[in-house]
Amino acid sequence: MDPTRVDIVTLPIVEIELSRLSSVFSPRTSGEDPEHVETLLSAEGELPPILVHRPTMQVLDGLHRLRAARVRGDEKITARLVDGTESDAFVLAVEANVRHGLPLSLADRKRAAVQIIGTHPQWSDRRVASATGISAGTVADLRRHGGENGNEARIGRDGRIRPVDGSEGRKLAAELIRSDPGLSLRKVAKQVGISPETVRDVRGRLERGESPTPDGSRRLRAEPQPLRWAEPDFGRAADRDRLAVLERLKADPALRLTEAGRILLRMLAMHSLDGQEWGRILHGVPPHLCGVVAGFARDHVRVWGTFADHLENRATDLAAG
Template sequence: MDPTGVDIVALPVVEIELSRLSSVYSPRTSGEDPEHVETLLSAQGELPPILVHRPTMRVIDGLHRLKVARVRGETKIAVRLIDGTESDAFVLAVEANVRHGLPLSLADRKRAAVRIIGTHPQWSDRRVASATGISASTVADLRKRRGQDGDEARIGRDGRIRPVDSSEGRRLAAELIRSHPDLSLRQVAKQVGISPETVRDVRGRLEQGESPIPDGSRRLRTKPESLRRPEQDFGHAGGRDRQAVLERLKADPALRLTETGRILLRMLSLHSIDGQEWERILRGVPPHWDAVVARCARDHAQIWAAFADRLEGRATDLAAG
């Protein structure tokens, strides 16, 4: 499911004449990449269907596949047709080119974000960031440059409308976290009316001794005792505690003897390597892939965060029941 609410995979596949298609929607300003075209030409089997905006017949996703079809002398190509507005179609084009295939350049992603800010001004920074593959702070900066940071409320990734100025919600969340440190992110978010991700940021700031409101200047004099913990870098992230918990989980037959349980244990083990190994992996990432790997890591971090929120919510529901 994409940010505009369209289940692309569920759309039927049809064949369309190449002569009817246009590639005007592509957010890739440099056009086709010859090396990527050559890679697709040598690929075995059929290529996936391209995505086309039905009202205009413009290609949303599949610029290189369209080029391959033309090079091969084909007259038709497999297509999934999307309805809706041109602005929503452009969002789909950007998201498709960010999440698979040949990644968009950072410059193209920023240009796309500027365009989406203009066509979807009520979208939150996080929602625009999710569609374009850049950080929410970068989106906020681009929005300020366009003079569009004065909106009172915006629509988040979950479709809910929230006020842009969350200072009061952050302050209330901080008070609740201090007085009830065992509450889950969802519980705090529900009580103060902000998103779980904002609560996560507030908690992180408190743990680092910072102000819950990101004004860039204020810092707390001391960390609350209940929130102090070792410095969270690769070498000091509670590794011993995690290993002890992991060993307990491995000993539980409910996990060790079931397929899903073994998958979970392998995932947890993979992320339980020590700080030196993390540093070695970090140094081994080629510089030209830094931005792409960083984006993938952040995407995976968001998935784990959502997974944790669901578990915490389920535990709360069981306790309440």
């Protein structure tokens, strides 16, 4: 079992003596924030358990809770224990500190990404990005500047092994899609050995009359640019055709008159914003929360992708039945 895939909330809670714990393992290079410790000291109720690496007794998540317990004079603290190697434990520490509590600084997240690239070189840029709360493009930048000589394959966020150069897989996927347009994303992905999301990208390229393989523009965008904070293009976030489809869905009784259908319509409408509105939301995210919100956004991309795959599979199965 991959220790970095552990569902932490399912681990049993135990009490540990404070004297047994070490805090030198933290990815937070700036140390503890006194104001955050004071906030925890003034909080009512019991604080959530900390996360500890069992083999070394290093605190992975909860340095401020540990400090608050020591200031109060406590002798023990509640904790959840995880096993695995120190490198896997570091990944868990980064993920925990990125997702909640006092988020890691951007500098700390970049340092953590460099360390994870070194200890898990087979991981894809997206998987490292998901763990550290920075973009996959930034991870690619860090990987290049670190002088990595590359691996023939990398492990993605879903745990599957894929080749770094996926151009051949994309070409095979394009041939399958052309020969049988009704094949689901998952069936194409399984036959070719690439991810459903890559198949989705290939299908979209074919529909737009483009080559199934990227022409290098994505890689160019990942390079450092003089205008680092140029306004992103959300211009096609809600084009007329898609909005027209949404209006037809809203009028369909099969959706409009059922609870699940109404929930789906609200979700679709919520994501059908125009480019200007997306830009306003983007600029409204506070800098110290960018990493956390980015992590949630990537998670939602994965959920929507899985949802779409299941719908396509269901449609295929119904048509075949």
